Amino acid sequence: MPTHSEILNATPIAADAVVAQARSMFDQGYRLVTMSVVDLGDGNVDIFYHYDLNNEMTHFRLTHPKDKPVPSISPVYFAALLVENESRDHFNLQFDGLVLDFNRTLYLDEEITSTISAPFCKISTIQKKD
Amino acid sequence: MSRTIIPFGPQHPVLPEPLHLKLVVEDETIVEAIPALGYVHRGLETLASIRDYNQMVYIVERVCGICSCIHAMCYCQGLETMMNVEVPSRAKYLRVIWSELHRIHSHLLWLGLFADGFGFESLFMQFWKIRERVMDINEATAGNRVVISVNVVGGVRRDLDKTQQRWILDELDKLEKELRQLMKTMLDDYTVKKRTVGVGVLTAEQAIQLGAVGPTLRGSGVAQDARQLGYAAFDELDFEPVTSPEGDSWARSKVRFMETLQSMDIVRQAISRLPDTELAAKVPGKPTGEVVCRVEQPRGELLYYLKGNGSKNMERVRIRTPTFANIPPLLAMLPGAQLADVPIAALTIDPCISCTER
Amino acid sequence: MGLLENWINKGRLKSPWVVHFDCGSCNGCDIEVLACLTPVFDVERFGIINVGNPKHADVLLVTGTVNHRNKKVLKNIYDQMPDPKAVIAIGACGTSGGVFRECYNVVGGVDQVIPVDVYVPGCPAKPDAIIDGVVTALDVVKAKLGLGEMPKVTVID
Ligand code: SF4
Numbered sequence: 001m002p003t004h005s006e007i008l009n010a011t012p013i014a015a016d017a018v019v020a021q022a023r024s025m026f027d028q029g030y031r032l033v034t035m036s037v038v039d040l041g042d043g044n045v046d047i048f049y050h051y052d053l054n055n056e057m058t059h060f061r062l063t064h065p066k067d068k069p070v071p072s073i074s075p076v077y078f079a080a081l082l083v084e085n086e087s088r089d090h091f092n093l094q095f096d097g098l099v100l101d102f103n104r105t106l107y108l109d110e111e112i113t114s115t116i117s118a119p120f121c122k123i124s125t126i127q128k129k130d
Numbered sequence: 131m132s133r134t135i136i137p138f139g140p141q142h143p144v145l146p147e148p149l150h151l152k153l154v155v156e157d158e159t160i161v162e163a164i165p166a167l168g169y170v171h172r173g174l175e176t177l178a179s180i181r182d183y184n185q186m187v188y189i190v191e192r193v194c195g196i197c198s199c200i201h202a203m204c205y206c207q208g209l210e211t212m213m214n215v216e217v218p219s220r221a222k223y224l225r226v227i228w229s230e231l232h233r234i235h236s237h238l239l240w241l242g243l244f245a246d247g248f249g250f251e252s253l254f255m256q257f258w259k260i261r262e263r264v265m266d267i268n269e270a271t272a273g274n275r276v277v278i279s280v281n282v283v284g285g286v287r288r289d290l291d292k293t294q295q296r297w298i299l300d301e302l303d304k305l306e307k308e309l310r311q312l313m314k315t316m317l318d319d320y321t322v323k324k325r326t327v328g329v330g331v332l333t334a335e336q337a338i339q340l341g342a343v344g345p346t347l348r349g350s351g352v353a354q355d356a357r358q359l360g361y362a363a364f365d366e367l368d369f370e371p372v373t374s375p376e377g378d379s380w381a382r383s384k385v386r387f388m389e390t391l392q393s394m395d396i397v398r399q400a401i402s403r404l405p406d407t408e409l410a411a412k413v414p415g416k417p418t419g420e421v422v423c424r425v426e427q428p429r430g431e432l433l434y435y436l437k438g439n440g441s442k443n444m445e446r447v448r449i450r451t452p453t454f455a456n457i458p459p460l461l462a463m464l465p466g467a468q469l470a471d472v473p474i475a476a477l478t479i480d481p482c483i484s485c486t487e488r
Numbered sequence: 489m490g491l492l493e494n495w496i497n498k499g500r501l502k503s504p505w506v507v508h509f510d511c512g513s514c515n516g517c518d519i520e521v522l523a524c525l526t527p528v529f530d531v532e533r534f535g536i537i538n539v540g541n542p543k544h545a546d547v548l549l550v551t552g553t554v555n556h557r558n559k560k561v562l563k564n565i566y567d568q569m570p571d572p573k574a575v576i577a578i579g580a581c582g583t584s585g586g587v588f589r590e591c592y593n594v595v596g597g598v599d600q601v602i603p604v605d606v607y608v609p610g611c612p613a614k615p616d617a618i619i620d621g622v623v624t625a626l627d628v629v630k631a632k633l634g635l636g637e638m639p640k641v642t643v644i645d
Contacts, residue, residue: 004359004360004361006211006421007419007421026339031341033341034450034454036446038435038437038445039446048435054354059422077341079339079340079455082457148510168555169512169555169557169561170510170512170552171512171555172591172593173592173593174588176590176591177587177588177590177591180590192514192586194514195513195518195519195612196516254526255526258522258526258528259528262526262528275614277516484514
């Protein structure tokens with residue numbers, strides 16, 4: 001029984017298998033829901049690939065160094081184009097083979113990408129202990 | 131033949147929001163469409179690192195003002211799963227009621243804008259006039275017209291008493307009557323059909339491959355709706371996804387029209403079965419772990435990825451909104467279309483740019 | 489003052505044309521601005537008309553926060569409007585940046601980029617408040633024409 005919210009149970013996947021995996025999901029009729037990127041803070045990022053078939057979700061987790069290019073699945077799933085460009089904006093990730101590369105200008109203007117460095121997913125503040 | 135690039139947007143009369151498409155045209159025919167986003171990008175996922183998880187409810191409501199209640203509901207349900215909280219059943223039903231009211235007002239809003247898009251201004255006014263009934267219900271029950279802030283982690287904050295329930299049912303009856311009067315004009319009118327039938331066709335296969343969601347997917351005949359997953363009280367209510375097989379603009383407007391009627395029915399069911407329990411459960415501890423959760427917004431499936439690290443701030447809140455998923459199908463729909471049909475096709479995915487860019 | 493000028497000023501004040509610009513709003517304020525135009529609130533009965541072209545407008549309605557990409561667009565629209573003009577910042581976002589003010593891509597309220605005459609708070613601002621804001625802005629236009637006093641600071645609720 002598919003559920004609406006689940007504790008994430010993602011299959012680890014290697015960087016060189018991502019595209020082949022995407023191809024096989026595509027052929028089985030899966031819909032690419034989205035990708036999520038999480039900065040792990042140790043120079044690595046977690047990239048999740050969420051697929052859906054008839055409301056049942058499958059997740060893959062790729063743990064990848066931030067400064068190495070990630071193979072792009074946008075040649076397989078055209079829909080990945082936006083989310084990969086978004087990750088480029090937010091985390092300064094590189095994607096290999098991205099079909100339309102906005103070069104970090106999908107959302108952001110140059111003046112901001114040059115003054116603030118990636119990642120943007122965090123504001124560092126001093127937190128009060130509670 | 132020589133090609134020309136015509137900018138569509140960011141300020142375009144049919145779009146209330148800045149969506150920018152660069153259209154490459156040959157004569158009047160579109161060859162390619164390239165999106166340019168970022169006019170509404172705020173970067174609010176970042177705020178997760180300085181706001182605690184309860185405050186984030188108010189932030190995620192402001193991802194998009196039109197479906198704010200459903201955003202908050204999705205976020206709360208994700209956290210409830212993460213923290214193992216059992217939500218009282220009255221809260222579940224109340225969530226259904228408010229989220230379906232949001233769907234009604236969002237669809238009416240869209241139907242109006244769509245009518246305006248093909249130049250039928252009086253129809254636009256009619257839809258927006260009857261939509262005010264829903265806004266009144268929101269204001270009377272939650273205190274605000276648009277951003278109603280009823281969800282909290284663990285349940286809801288407000289209750290509906292017996293008089294309010296009766297009044298909502300009354301208003302819905304009137305609304306339904308008025309809406310049915312507009313049905314013939316919206317779906318059967320000769321001139322309207324001339325503008326919508328066969329415009330922006332998307333086959334079922336394409337829709338899945340391009341990741342379409344919501345009415346864009348169902349308008350291509352795929353019966354997939356995140357409400358089938360049975361979140362909140364949807365597992366106890368009768369409901370079938372509305373579909374239409376044609377895959378064109380007309381089909382998508384039909385799906386939305388029928389869904390509006392269906393949502394009214396769901397609200398009635400939910401009010402008639404409203405159980406008597408308290409409104410919110412206590413939420414112990416701090417969130418830890420990773421959760422993926424989905425709900426159905428008026429525009430389609432919404433996905434939240436939440437990661438907690440045991441502190442009061444979330445480590446990451448990732449929001450995949452329906453319009454974000456529906457832009458690639460739009461880009462695929464446009465090539466081959468006439469320039470004059472672009473506003474129609476662009477509107478039928480119900481673009482919500484503030485959702486897309488967050 | 490010439491007869492023609494008098495006549496134009498009268499038209500300006502009796503039938504203000506507004507242009508609405510969505511500047512990174514969450515849509516909440518946008519749909520309330522649109523709701524003002526539709527039958528229930530119906531600002532057209534006051535002669536207020538929403539136009540698409542800033543060159544025709546007397547009053548600029550801005551909803552939402554200013555971000556780094558659209559601040560140029562906003563400035564551009566403001567510069568295109570003929571004098572005298574009034575600017576209304578709508579919503580908590582327009583006034584100060586609202587809930588988004590700490591985000592990295594947000595510059596802040598509208599007044600960071602262009603001078604604002606009237607602030608309409610609320611998240612979202614109610615249509616009634618927006619209409620009141622436009623009416624207040626008319627007094628500002630009147631004062632700028634030298635025909636009246638600048639309105640005192642009032643709180644619209
Ligand atoms: S003031 Fe509130 S409703 Fe208006 S745009 Fe800002 S967040 Fe949205």
